[in-house]
Every structure is written in C-alpha cells, then in structure tokens.
Amino acid sequence: MPLIIDEVQRVPExxxxxxxxxxxxxRRGQVVLTGSQTYHLMKGxxxxxxxxxxxxxxxxxSLRELIGTAGMGAYVPSRLERAGAPMPPDGFDxxxxxxxxxxxELQDESQDWDTFWSGYVSAYLERDVRDLINVRDEMKFYNFMVACAARSG
Known part of the structure; x- marks a missing residue:
C-alpha cells in the first residue's frame, strides 16, 4: 500500500x-507526494x-472534457460544424x-462559484504566493491580483 503525503512542500526535511x-x-509508486506550491515542491x-x-x-x-468530446479533436465553435468537428451539446453556455x-468541484452546479474562488484565492494565491515573494502590503497585492485576473484571457 502506498504512502501518500499531501502538501509535502511544507516539510522539506x-x-x-x-x-x-x-x-x-x-517497487514503483510506493510513495506519492502531492503539493500545491510547485516552486517549493520542485526545489525539494x-x-x-x-x-x-x-x-x-x-x-x-479542458473545455473538451467539460463538453464530453475529449479525444475527438480540437474544439472550434460553429465555424467547422459542417466539417464534422465535435460541437458542444445543445444548451451549452x-x-x-x-x-x-x-x-x-465547480462542475457540480450546486457549488457556489463565488465562494469557491474566494476560498481559492485565500488558500492558495494569497498564502502561497505571499510566502514565495514576501508580500509587505497585502492590499496592494490583492489589487494587483484583481488587475491581473481582469486582464487574463
């Protein structure tokens, strides 16, 4: 039975x-290490x-996994519909x-996305990134994250 250790970057020793x-x-696979801070994890x-x-x-x-067409080629909206490219199901928004x-977790429609993402930002971005770059002004850092999120594709 494998040994599984989560957030291993917190215990580099x-x-x-x-x-x-x-x-x-x-024997392969006897130890499984997981972590959310790739930089610290990979260093150790x-x-x-x-x-x-x-x-x-x-x-x-991926979008193809979400609409159930994984492994069926690239997803390109209606432009290629006549060419037989996989299309999203009716009602897809x-x-x-x-x-x-x-x-x-957010594919369950009963989950509130706003609550999920607020928790995600608090748990991972604010804590982990703050530790990584030694943030001094939390409000400036939060405003920077909001600006980056607003400009991401």
Missing part, C-alpha cells in the same frame, strides 16, 4: 526520508529525489463555463 524509503526497494524534489520520481501536473478540466472555471 521529509525528502531525505522519502529518498531512503524509495532506495530500499525497486530536484535536490534530493532526482532520478527517482515521476512528476504529474494536474491542470483543470460558454459564458457559464468561463465564469465557473475548470476546477472539477
């Missing part, structure tokens, strides 16, 4: 122990576990999907 466990056996992993790991980055769901985002 664990990497030497993980290295020891991994080196004791040829590359220093002590190089050559012993496989890295999987988990992105949000692109703006709703843009608003809700691609996080799996």
């Amino acid at each position: 664990l990497f030497s122990t993980v290295k020891y466990i991994v080196d004791q056996s040829d 992993v590359s220093e002590s576990l190089g050559g012993r790991i496989r890295i999987l980055e988990m992105a949000g769901l 692109l703006w709703t999907h843009i608003h809700r985002g691609s996080m799996p």
